[in-house]
Amino acid sequence: MKQVIKIDHISKIFSRGFFKKQHKLVLSDINLEISQGDRLVIVGESGMGKTTLARIMANLELPSEGEVLWFEKNIQKLREKEKKLLRGKVQYIHQDPYASLHPAKTIYKIIADPLRNAQKINRKEVYEKTKQLLEKVGLTPAEYFFNKYPHHLSGGGRQRLAIARALTTEPQVIIADEPISMIDMSLRAAIIKLFKDLNDLYGIAVILVLHDIGAAKYFTYEKGEIAVLYGGKIVEKGKGREVLTNPVHPYTKVLINSSPIADPEIARNRVVEQLRSYEVPVRTPESKGCPFAHACNYYTEKCLEEDPQLIVIDSSHEVACHVFSK
Amino acid sequence: MNKLNPIIKVENLKAVYLVREGTIKAADGISFEVPENSVTAIVGESASGKSTIIEAMTKTLPPNGRILSGKVLYNGKDILTLSNEELRKIKWKEIALVPQAAQQSLNPTMKIIDHFKDTVEAHRVNWSHNELIKKASEKLKMVRLNPEVVLYAYPLQLSGGMKQRVLIALALLMEPKVLILDEPTSALDVLTQAHIIQLLKELKKMLNITLIFVTHDIAVAAELADNVAVIYGGNLIEYNSTFQIFKNPLHPYTNGLINSIMAVNADMSKVKPIPGDPPSLLNPPSGCRFHPRCEHAMEICKKEKPQLIETENGAQVACYLYKEGGR
Numbered sequence: 001m002k003q004v005i006k007i008d009h010i011s012k013i014f015s016r017g018f019f020k021k022q023h024k025l026v027l028s029d030i031n032l033e034i035s036q037g038d039r040l041v042i043v044g045e046s047g048m049g050k051t052t053l054a055r056i057m058a059n060l061e062l063p064s065e066g067e068v069l070w071f072e073k074n075i076q077k078l079r080e081k082e083k084k085l086l087r088g089k090v091q092y093i094h095q096d097p098y099a100s101l102h103p104a105k106t107i108y109k110i111i112a113d114p115l116r117n118a119q120k121i122n123r124k125e126v127y128e129k130t131k132q133l134l135e136k137v138g139l140t141p142a143e144y145f146f147n148k149y150p151h152h153l154s155g156g157g158r159q160r161l162a163i164a165r166a167l168t169t170e171p172q173v174i175i176a177d178e179p180i181s182m183i184d185m186s187l188r189a190a191i192i193k194l195f196k197d198l199n200d201l202y203g204i205a206v207i208l209v210l211h212d213i214g215a216a217k218y219f220t221y222e223k224g225e226i227a228v229l230y231g232g233k234i235v236e237k238g239k240g241r242e243v244l245t246n247p248v249h250p251y252t253k254v255l256i257n258s259s260p261i262a263d264p265e266i267a268r269n270r271v272v273e274q275l276r277s278y279e280v281p282v283r284t285p286e287s288k289g290c291p292f293a294h295a296c297n298y299y300t301e302k303c304l305e306e307d308p309q310l311i312v313i314d315s316s317h318e319v320a321c322h323v324f325s326k
Numbered sequence: 327m328n329k330l331n332p333i334i335k336v337e338n339l340k341a342v343y344l345v346r347e348g349t350i351k352a353a354d355g356i357s358f359e360v361p362e363n364s365v366t367a368i369v370g371e372s373a374s375g376k377s378t379i380i381e382a383m384t385k386t387l388p389p390n391g392r393i394l395s396g397k398v399l400y401n402g403k404d405i406l407t408l409s410n411e412e413l414r415k416i417k418w419k420e421i422a423l424v425p426q427a428a429q430q431s432l433n434p435t436m437k438i439i440d441h442f443k444d445t446v447e448a449h450r451v452n453w454s455h456n457e458l459i460k461k462a463s464e465k466l467k468m469v470r471l472n473p474e475v476v477l478y479a480y481p482l483q484l485s486g487g488m489k490q491r492v493l494i495a496l497a498l499l500m501e502p503k504v505l506i507l508d509e510p511t512s513a514l515d516v517l518t519q520a521h522i523i524q525l526l527k528e529l530k531k532m533l534n535i536t537l538i539f540v541t542h543d544i545a546v547a548a549e550l551a552d553n554v555a556v557i558y559g560g561n562l563i564e565y566n567s568t569f570q571i572f573k574n575p576l577h578p579y580t581n582g583l584i585n586s587i588m589a590v591n592a593d594m595s596k597v598k599p600i601p602g603d604p605p606s607l608l609n610p611p612s613g614c615r616f617h618p619r620c621e622h623a624m625e626i627c628k629k630e631k632p633q634l635i636e637t638e639n640g641a642q643v644a645c646y647l648y649k650e651g652g653r
């Protein structure tokens with residue numbers, strides 16, 4: 001399959017302070033590859049660098065080190081004109097649909113304006129396309145919504161509208177940052193289903209950033225990969241099913257084990273492993289050792305000294321852990 | 327479901343919010359009983375009126391909220407008719423409320439110890455400074471925080487999970503019999519959420535108190551609650567024991583909600599989203615408020631609102647698919 005996005009040894013450092021510079025390592029040495037029609041989920045808790053990674057992939061943020069390749073071209077080295085051409089092929093959907101939609105534009109304008117920008121089509125075609133797009137994301141009947149405003153829609157409806165807007169440029173990749181965290185429970189599954197449909201029916205590669213393991217499982221159930229992020233590092237990566245059924249890294253295990261289970265009998269009888277610390281690790285470029293070592297119950301001397309690398313343990317299953325990746 | 331000794335009884339509670347566009351009917355005739363020493367979960371989507379219920383119960387509605395009718399009986403006394411001074415005697419000492427930590431419930435300019443001091447002063451208790459520190463430390467230890475560090479910290483120095491635990495410790499200060507929690511785990515990470523749930527389970531066992539909590543995540547209710555009340559569009563539509571709710575959900579909405587959960591252990595091929603959108607409470611649908619999304623909707627559902635009835639097994643449900651005393 002044709003490769004669409006590749007990130008190659010990406011690191012990101014945030015610096016602040018004027019006289020005494022403080023550096024914070026947010027992402028360290030990340031490699032990912034997404035091909036046409038792939039599904040990828042990036043999971044982790046808040047403060048682990050998920051959003052920064054998604055923004056770097058979408059070229060909304062520049063990496064401190066490493067390269068981002070779109071369609072096998074390094075985007076930082078492209079000329080403006082070429083960049084603009086590719087820009088529409090990779091679309092980013094923001095987390096909060098209550099903030100990402102223009103409140104004073106009608107739903108018709110929210111879709112039709114970018115459509116006119118992205119494609120050279122006449123008025124009648126714009127009307128037809130707008131209608132098609134709204135129906136594609138499940139806002140039916142489309143005419144009913146044309147003259148309404150975003151505040152008439154529920155959270156789920158707004159997120160659908162944001163997805164329709166992302167589709168106006170006919171993208172090959174959609175990157176969505178926590179698309180369901182602001183949405184009601186009963187509508188969450190429907191939004192994930194919509195992403196699955198876009199992937200199945202139109203072959204759009206979808207990258208989701210999630211903190212909800214259950215939703216990650218639902219999305220990658222048929223196909224797709226999961227990358228687990230901890231302290232700015234990918235600690236486990238592989239086929240969604242494989243990672244979630246046979247987790248190897250102790251952090252992945254705790255994360256899966258702590259997710260709420262909708263069955264009172266199982267939920268009450270399980271024992272949830274207690275970590276040694278629940279603090280988010282703060283890493284600097286000088287930090288050494290595994291970022292999870294301060295919380296891990298299985299750490300050894302080696303974990304405090306040496307940063308583990310991703311090791312292939314099974315076809316398409318990689319783990320970065322000194323203790324378990326054998 | 328255990329019907330003995332209801333400690334709190336809510337009867338036909340109606341509350342609205344006055345806004346420019348009209349009135350939001352956030353609680354439309356809610357009645358339920360909370361048994362003593364139990365854990366009750368109030369489950370609903372955002373803007374379904376679930377927080378309104380506990381805010382009305384504790385008389386902490388925002389300024390544009392009005393209670394139109396109804397009773398909240400605590401040990402036989404109607405809380406809603408009490409004067410402020412009488413209410414002060416019950417609040418915190420008998421019933422304590424834990425607000426959402428995400429909503430910045432702690433004052434950012436005050437140290438944690440000052441929050442404890444304020445609470446004590448507001449409730450007219452004459453504790454000496456040492457006594458206060460002793461009691462506050464004891465409660466903070468109960469929620470597994472280090473009092474020496476936390477008491478003298480500002481809220482911004484604490485993480486989300488720690489703030490939530492401080493709020494729980496603050497609510498426990500005067501050893502209440504009933505603890506009401508508003509979304510104790512929302513806006514927290516998965517691991518912290520599991521930690522808070524574990525903590526609440528232990529507190530319940532240790533202190534023998536009655537817990538009432540509001541959540542939008544029905545999976546949290548599965549872990550913690552004895553009974554679950556499901557709220558939809560300002561109405562109580564089902565009230566039953568947790569095991570029954572999950573094994574044998576009666577109302578089509580409860581059923582749909584359980585089928586739409588993407589839990590880690592769920593069979594993903596069976597996950598089925600509920601079609602449609604939640605109703606607007608400004609202008610709710612006629613009859614049963616779920617009928618536009620319901621696959622079993624009948625003619626009567628569009629015309630008349632179903633009443634909460636009790637089935638043979640003791641479950642309470644508001645749906646025309648079930649008959650009084652039947653199954």
